[in-house]
Amino acid sequence: MRESAHKTVVMVLFNDMLMLDVTGPMDVFSISNRLLPEHQHYRLLTVSEHQTLVRSSCGLKVQADMTLKDLPAGTDLLLVPGGPGAYGVAHPGLTAWLPTAVKGARRFGAICTGAFLLGDAGLLDGYRCTTHWNYVERLAQRNPGSRVETEQIYVIDRNLITSGGITAGIDMALAVVAEDHGKDIALEVAKVLLVVMKRQGGQTPYGPLLAAVPRDDTAIARVQAYIVDHIEEPFTVQRMAELAAMSTRNFARAFQREVNLTPMQYVLNARIDHSRKLLEGSDLPLKVIACRCGFGSARHMRKAFSERIGLTPNQYRQQFGGD
Amino acid sequence: MRESAHKTVVMVLFNDMLMLDVTGPMDVFSISNRLLPEHQHYRLLTVSEHQTLVRSSCGLKVQADMTLKDLPAGTDLLLVPGGPGAYGVAHPGLTAWLPTAVKGARRFGAICTGAFLLGDAGLLDGYRCTTHWNYVERLAQRNPGSRVETEQIYVIDRNLITSGGITAGIDMALAVVAEDHGKDIALEVAKVLLVVMKRQGGQTPYGPLLAAVPRDDTAIARVQAYIVDHIEEPFTVQRMAELAAMSTRNFARAFQREVNLTPMQYVLNARIDHSRKLLEGSDLPLKVIACRCGFGSARHMRKAFSERIGLTPNQYRQQFGGD
Numbered sequence: 001m002r003e004s005a006h007k008t009v010v011m012v013l014f015n016d017m018l019m020l021d022v023t024g025p026m027d028v029f030s031i032s033n034r035l036l037p038e039h040q041h042y043r044l045l046t047v048s049e050h051q052t053l054v055r056s057s058c059g060l061k062v063q064a065d066m067t068l069k070d071l072p073a074g075t076d077l078l079l080v081p082g083g084p085g086a087y088g089v090a091h092p093g094l095t096a097w098l099p100t101a102v103k104g105a106r107r108f109g110a111i112c113t114g115a116f117l118l119g120d121a122g123l124l125d126g127y128r129c130t131t132h133w134n135y136v137e138r139l140a141q142r143n144p145g146s147r148v149e150t151e152q153i154y155v156i157d158r159n160l161i162t163s164g165g166i167t168a169g170i171d172m173a174l175a176v177v178a179e180d181h182g183k184d185i186a187l188e189v190a191k192v193l194l195v196v197m198k199r200q201g202g203q204t205p206y207g208p209l210l211a212a213v214p215r216d217d218t219a220i221a222r223v224q225a226y227i228v229d230h231i232e233e234p235f236t237v238q239r240m241a242e243l244a245a246m247s248t249r250n251f252a253r254a255f256q257r258e259v260n261l262t263p264m265q266y267v268l269n270a271r272i273d274h275s276r277k278l279l280e281g282s283d284l285p286l287k288v289i290a291c292r293c294g295f296g297s298a299r300h301m302r303k304a305f306s307e308r309i310g311l312t313p314n315q316y317r318q319q320f321g322g323d
Numbered sequence: 324m325r326e327s328a329h330k331t332v333v334m335v336l337f338n339d340m341l342m343l344d345v346t347g348p349m350d351v352f353s354i355s356n357r358l359l360p361e362h363q364h365y366r367l368l369t370v371s372e373h374q375t376l377v378r379s380s381c382g383l384k385v386q387a388d389m390t391l392k393d394l395p396a397g398t399d400l401l402l403v404p405g406g407p408g409a410y411g412v413a414h415p416g417l418t419a420w421l422p423t424a425v426k427g428a429r430r431f432g433a434i435c436t437g438a439f440l441l442g443d444a445g446l447l448d449g450y451r452c453t454t455h456w457n458y459v460e461r462l463a464q465r466n467p468g469s470r471v472e473t474e475q476i477y478v479i480d481r482n483l484i485t486s487g488g489i490t491a492g493i494d495m496a497l498a499v500v501a502e503d504h505g506k507d508i509a510l511e512v513a514k515v516l517l518v519v520m521k522r523q524g525g526q527t528p529y530g531p532l533l534a535a536v537p538r539d540d541t542a543i544a545r546v547q548a549y550i551v552d553h554i555e556e557p558f559t560v561q562r563m564a565e566l567a568a569m570s571t572r573n574f575a576r577a578f579q580r581e582v583n584l585t586p587m588q589y590v591l592n593a594r595i596d597h598s599r600k601l602l603e604g605s606d607l608p609l610k611v612i613a614c615r616c617g618f619g620s621a622r623h624m625r626k627a628f629s630e631r632i633g634l635t636p637n638q639y640r641q642q643f644g645g646d
Contacts, residue, residue, distance in 0.1 A: 019346035019349060026381040026382070026383060027341065027342055027381050030381035044381060044383075046382075057353060058346070059353065060346065062384065062385055065384075132515075164517055165515060165516065166517055167490070170490070183645060187643060192455075193343070194456075194491050197642065198641060200642075206514040281506075320521070321521065
């Protein structure tokens with residue numbers, strides 16, 4: 001008799017979870033089953049705190065297979081999806097249950113903002129992890145003991161696997177399938193799903209590099225606003241310090257403290273963000289965009305853009321630009 | 324009072340539907356609601372033939388909001404997802420209901436193999452449409468009155484909107500949002516979901532260009548097998564005819580009739596398919612791959628590959644290749 005090599009994947013359900021976080025991985029594993037011999041099939045289970053219908057954030061109503069206490073032993077991968085119900089609501093019952101459940105699992109992980117629930121259960125400490133690009137800072141603040149990475153689609157650190165925004169759960173599950181059963185199977189599944197196996201540039205191309213400019217009246221905030229409003233101009237630390245009526249040294253220190261970036265990093269991010277808007281919304285030539293964003297030359301822009309975004313300006317335009 | 328501009332999107336649920344087909348569009352519309360003023364929100368409804376729990380192909384159990392007969396008037400977009408339950412099972416109740424439901428809707432459409440249900444309801448006749456790359460031929464055979472396109476992610480033809488494999492439902496829904504509320508909102512939603520707004524190359528990069536080579540013993544099948552097994556060699560119609568022991572003219576005719584491609588189209592597809600395998604599974608230089616696939620030169624390969632696949636060989640390798 002052939003030894004069974006089933007792997008059990010458990011998905012935790014709760015109200016206001018984001019459905020794509022749930023169904024991305026589930027469909028990856030379920031479509032893998034079409035390609036795997038039966039004794040290697042993934043077993044998919046859904047659990048919820050109370051055995052009732054769960055209402056997801058898009059309104060779809062889902063029925064979990066069982067409640068937390070009925071979960072059988074032997075989980076290979078325990079997954080927590082994200083959504084408003086993950087980052088906006090406390091789930092004391094769930095977060096009390098998670099540490100024990102995780103101990104019984106070979107691996108555990110989260111999709112998107114599901115990482116907030118793992119953090120609330122104290123399960124991110126000492127780990128590298130990621131979450132949706134828009135929630136990275138919040139997760140890092142709430143979990144000072146973990147290192148939240150911002151520029152990857154998913155992060156595997158020992159037995160923890162976390163992923164970025166929403167559809168990143170598909171990428172993450174494909175990585176699990178590739179590890180469990182080889183890259184060819186995973187590639188086959190990716191092609192059935194119509195996704196690529198390797199995304200370029202991590203999450204960076206999706207999120208803005210700068211938060212909205214504060215328009216309050218500190219000297220630093222005024223300089224930030226000036227930079228954004230005059231992004232075509234050349235900037236040096238000295239010039240920015242003059243705009244703030246501060247000494248260069250004091251300005252640089254205060255800026256770094258308030259904004260968490262050096263002044264020149266801030267300028268570069270602002271130039272790149274503005275160039276992205278122009279790449280998205282216009283068909284201006286690169287040369288003109290470079291000039292309007294203060295890059296000096298198209299060549300300089302291309303280099304800075306590619307290093308920071310992980311895509312060339314032309315690739316970015318192809319993926320996010322107009323028709 | 325401001326006029327309400329709600330749009331009602333109805334998703335039809337049935338057993339063995341593919342969950343990502345359902346949740347891709349639903350989450351696109353639901354995340355759009357975060358960005359739209361309330362009077363413009365999408366209203367999402369799910370219907371099923373019998374008001375019961377529906378079990379999707381990955382095992383997830385979903386509860387529809389109402390049965391077919393309870394659907395209120397005024398649907399803006401009626402959508403049918405795909406999955407084994409769409410192309411493998413007859414749904415006489417559903418296909419009898421669809422034509423009337425579609426008449427009452429501003430627009431209707433399908434995700435992935437959901438097009439089979441529309442076809443069974445007689446709703447594809449006279450339309451251009453698409454489906455999952457792996458099911459294009461089957462759909463075309465079952466619906467001779469429709470023109471099934473193979474190389475796009477989604478196809479909009481008047482009031483019908485259809486989409487390719489699984490995650491293509493996300494692209495399609497983003498196109499609807501862009502049309503309803505402008506490109507900026509759609510781009511914002513794409514970035515939240517971590518998807519791109521415009522995919523390159525349609526569905527072509529995902530599916531193989533050739534079906535599996537028949538290994539039966541007709542002269543044409545033997546030549547096909549020979550080509551695939553000796554793809555590094557040069558081929559002309561004359562040489563292939565000699566291999567089949569037929570006159571060039573007879574061979575070309577018989578080949579086209581049996582294979583539905585000219586002999587030289589077949590050779591080109593076989594060369595490209597083989598080069599894809601080498602791009603996916605090796606880090607051989609382009610020059611070597613071009614040689615092993617009979618392309619003559621890397622330059623020739625690059626040109627033929629880009630024209631047929633919609634991506635350069637390097638882009639293809641970045642998206643589907645190894646680490």
